[in-house]
Amino acid sequence: MSTSxxxxxxxxxxxxxxxxxxxxxxxxxxxxxIIFFDHHENNKYIIETLGINGSAKDGxxxxxxxxxxxxxxxxxxxxxPDLHSITQRLNDKEIIKQVTGGLTPPMxxxxxxxxxxxxxxxxxxxxE
Numbered sequence: 001m002s003t004s005x006x007x008x009x010x011x012x013x014x015x016x017x018x019x020x021x022x023x024x025x026x027x028x029x030x031x032x033x034i035i036f037f038d039h040h041e042n043n044k045y046i047i048e049t050l051g052i053n054g055s056a057k058d059g060x061x062x063x064x065x066x067x068x069x070x071x072x073x074x075x076x077x078x079x080x081p082d083l084h085s086i087t088q089r090l091n092d093k094e095i096i097k098q099v100t101g102g103l104t105p106p107m108x109x110x111x112x113x114x115x116x117x118x119x120x121x122x123x124x125x126x127x128e
Contacts, residue, residue: 059123
């Protein structure tokens with residue numbers, strides 16, 4: 001009797017293990033696909049943005065409309081950091097990710113089209 005109940009317990013344990021393994025595998029696959037497709041779209045956006053020769057004048061206007069509250073009118077920082085020499089500390093891809101993702105709280109993320117992002121980058125390059 002103990003042999004058959006032991007076998008039944010082992011079978012049940014194997015079923016539970018396989019079920020849990022399948023669930024973890026499926027969730028991992030879903031996460032991978034989400035990250036992969038999001039990363040692909042992000043790369044497409046970055047490539048498009050970097051392919052545009054922006055306008056520092058338009059970037060300045062954009063900065064004054066959206067960024068002065070935290071970075072100050074002269075970009076020397078208030079709540080947010082001083083942005084002078086930011087292009088020496090971060091490359092353009094990192095700046096794009098920071099602006100669009102708001103990676104360092106309390107900075108919000110911004111939905112900004114590639115032309116305006118290119119304009120903002122061009123302006124930030126003038127702050128050196």
